[in-house]
Amino acid sequence: MMTIREYKRAESLEEAWQLNQKKNNRVLGGMIWLKMEKLNVGTAIDLSGLGLDTVEETDEGFSIGAMVTLRQLELHEGLAAYTGGAVRESVRHIVGVQLRNLATVGGSIYSRFGFSDVLTMFLALNASVELYKGGIVPLAEYAARPYDRDILVRVLVPKEAASFCYQSVRNSQTDFPVLTCAAAKTAEGYRFVIGARPGKAMLFALKPNGAETPELTADRFAAEVRAQIKTESNLRGSAEYRNHLAGVLVKRAVRRLEA
Amino acid sequence: MQITITLNGKKVSADVAPDALLIDFVRSHGCYSVKRGCETSNCGLCTVFLDEKPVLSCSVLAARADGHRVTTLEGLQEEAAEFGGFIADQGAEQCGFCNPGFIMNALALFRENPYPSEEEIKEYLAGNLCRCSGYEGQLRGIQAFLAWKKSKEAAE
Numbered sequence: 001m002m003t004i005r006e007y008k009r010a011e012s013l014e015e016a017w018q019l020n021q022k023k024n025n026r027v028l029g030g031m032i033w034l035k036m037e038k039l040n041v042g043t044a045i046d047l048s049g050l051g052l053d054t055v056e057e058t059d060e061g062f063s064i065g066a067m068v069t070l071r072q073l074e075l076h077e078g079l080a081a082y083t084g085g086a087v088r089e090s091v092r093h094i095v096g097v098q099l100r101n102l103a104t105v106g107g108s109i110y111s112r113f114g115f116s117d118v119l120t121m122f123l124a125l126n127a128s129v130e131l132y133k134g135g136i137v138p139l140a141e142y143a144a145r146p147y148d149r150d151i152l153v154r155v156l157v158p159k160e161a162a163s164f165c166y167q168s169v170r171n172s173q174t175d176f177p178v179l180t181c182a183a184a185k186t187a188e189g190y191r192f193v194i195g196a197r198p199g200k201a202m203l204f205a206l207k208p209n210g211a212e213t214p215e216l217t218a219d220r221f222a223a224e225v226r227a228q229i230k231t232e233s234n235l236r237g238s239a240e241y242r243n244h245l246a247g248v249l250v251k252r253a254v255r256r257l258e259a
Numbered sequence: 260m261q262i263t264i265t266l267n268g269k270k271v272s273a274d275v276a277p278d279a280l281l282i283d284f285v286r287s288h289g290c291y292s293v294k295r296g297c298e299t300s301n302c303g304l305c306t307v308f309l310d311e312k313p314v315l316s317c318s319v320l321a322a323r324a325d326g327h328r329v330t331t332l333e334g335l336q337e338e339a340a341e342f343g344g345f346i347a348d349q350g351a352e353q354c355g356f357c358n359p360g361f362i363m364n365a366l367a368l369f370r371e372n373p374y375p376s377e378e379e380i381k382e383y384l385a386g387n388l389c390r391c392s393g394y395e396g397q398l399r400g401i402q403a404f405l406a407w408k409k410s411k412e413a414a415e
Contacts, residue, residue, distance in 0.1 A: 004277045007277035028320075030318070096303055096387065097383055098313045101312045102319065
């Protein structure tokens with residue numbers, strides 16, 4: 001269980017950052033995971049008074065505040081329109097509405113969990129994170145970094161000429177995924193992101209070849225992803241099963257995006 | 260620390276520990292419908308409305324709710340009794356422990372989507388676990404309630 005000695009609703013990002021430099025202080029997201037950790041927190045830093053709970057859409061893209069909840073993502077019409085419903089699909093299987101009303105984008109992205117549907121989706125969206133001190137960093141780079149003490153302020157999603165597809169396999173509804181797969185079809189080719197391997201999501205960039213039929217492209221991409229991906233076994237599924245699923249989900253994504 | 264929460268329409272001020280959870284705050288103020296079923300943010304038994312949204316009160320700091328409105332089943336007696344009767348008519352539940360959280364989230368669903376389809380019902384209530392039943396009775400109860408509501412509205 002987590003204990004907290006002091007609670008502080010930060011009045012500015014600078015104050016939040018200053019407080020967060022102390023090792024036993026913690027920034028609160030939705031507090032879903034944090035409260036289950038065995039942790040003695042000095043000061044719990046709450047960003048909920050900083051207006052970071054909105055999604056702003058422009059012609060260039062989306063700016064998503066760190067405190068936006070997964071439920072807000074799920075219901076956002078602009079994100080649904082841009083991603084063809086992929087963002088909604090990526091979060092709607094996560095536990096329940098009540099949890100998604102609490103869990104935040106910032107908490108999910110900062111945590112960079114292997115099982116994260118959110119990380120899988122936003123990697124495929126070619127997102128970046130805006131850090132208070134570190135500036136704008138591509139999510140693919142941020143995901144590979146160790147945890148640090150900067151403040152994640154926003155997640156930025158550029159608008160590309162692209163179409164998207166999100167799939168996950170779960171042993172039962174609302175459980176953690178056995179495997180996640182987000183795909184983006186852009187002018188340059190395809191991005192596939194496979195998560196819950198069960199390790200952190202991996203990104204694959206593949207190009208269709210003009211001579212191929214969509215069905216052959218799907219087969220080739222599936223074979224390439226299966227050859228490159230590293231999967232492991234845990235109680236939800238074996239490494240071999242996950243490798244097989246990766247091929248199936250990639251094929252289905254290509255079929256859907258070529259249709 | 261001193262906080263003030265509008266609990267079921269009444270302003271309540273209290274001195275709480277910085278790590279006090281909302282579930283313990285509302286229970287210590289007499290709202291015993293709010294249950295702790297899992298403590299892993301999974302079961303939905305501790306559902307309350309924070310402002311108008313259903314949330315897991317086991318995962319919210321009481322301090323975070325400072326200045327906000329919190330509604331529990333105790334504050335929705337009429338609405339809850341009207342709907343709960345249809346669940347009881349189906350004999351849907353055995354022990355009833357999950358019932359208050361389930362009713363809270365069902366009421367949240369009807370507020371967002373007054374006439375949900377079967378798929379929409381299942382999706383919205385997926386985060387409410389019941390370990391006695393197979394959820395079939397609850398589903399029949401919800402559908403009977405919606406049919407009754409529709410005929411009542413048509414008659415008005």
